[in-house]
Amino acid sequence: MSGFVEIEQDHEAFDDDIGSPMDVFWAKGHGHDPADFIRSVVEHCLDYGRSIPRIPDDLRPVEMWQRNVPSGDCIVYHRYAERPAGRGASRGMFPVTVLDVDGRRSGATKCSVNGCENPWMSGRPVAAKVDMDETYTAVTLWFCRKHGHKFPEPSYRVCMVPVGATIVLEATR
Numbered sequence: 001m002s003g004f005v006e007i008e009q010d011h012e013a014f015d016d017d018i019g020s021p022m023d024v025f026w027a028k029g030h031g032h033d034p035a036d037f038i039r040s041v042v043e044h045c046l047d048y049g050r051s052i053p054r055i056p057d058d059l060r061p062v063e064m065w066q067r068n069v070p071s072g073d074c075i076v077y078h079r080y081a082e083r084p085a086g087r088g089a090s091r092g093m094f095p096v097t098v099l100d101v102d103g104r105r106s107g108a109t110k111c112s113v114n115g116c117e118n119p120w121m122s123g124r125p126v127a128a129k130v131d132m133d134e135t136y137t138a139v140t141l142w143f144c145r146k147h148g149h150k151f152p153e154p155s156y157r158v159c160m161v162p163v164g165a166t167i168v169l170e171a172t173r
Contacts, residue, residue: 003032004036004043005027005036005097006028007041007044008121009022009026009048009050010026011119013077017074018074018109024098024100025044025098026066026077027040027096027097028094029096030096030097031097034060034061038055059099059101061098061099062098062100063096064081064096064098065081065094066094066096067092067093068092068118075109109142110142111143112141113144113147116144118147121145121148122142122143123141123142125138125139125140126139126141
């Protein structure tokens with residue numbers, strides 16, 4: 001394989017709710033070799049435990065323009081065959097290559113990092129304690145590929161403190 005392509009996968013989008021994964025795969029940028037792209041789709045499916053879709057012989061990746069539109073905790077992908085013309089029309093758009101086996105509306109859950117509008121790729125477990133008298137509760141933080149690599153292992157334990165509360169720490173000796 002001559003070139004690895006980082007593949008993202010669409011999920012069903014219903015207003016502010018995200019559903020199941022779809023057989024729509026995309027990567028940032030234009031100019032990807034079609035054979036490398038399809039091999040990367042297969043590798044993506046194997047890496048994330050997804051079934052490999054039947055890809056018709058005549059289906060090829062298509063170069064498009066995409067804008068990620070926030071919608072609650074989700075992002076909805078708006079894709080265009082050509083970059084919209086006019087002042088400000090293409091703001092926030094970026095080139096993508098798409099292999100659409102499904103042909104349905106798509107989106108994904110956003111990364112948990114504030115201000116990040118990339119789709120999540122992995123969930124990282126965190127033990128959170130809301131009340132000091134309670135046991136830890138399992139919480140999953142959803143990260144995009146970039147932020148998921150930055151999140152250290154092993155997972156953290158987090159104690160949540162209400163806004164405005166005073167925290168008193170013991171003096172070290």
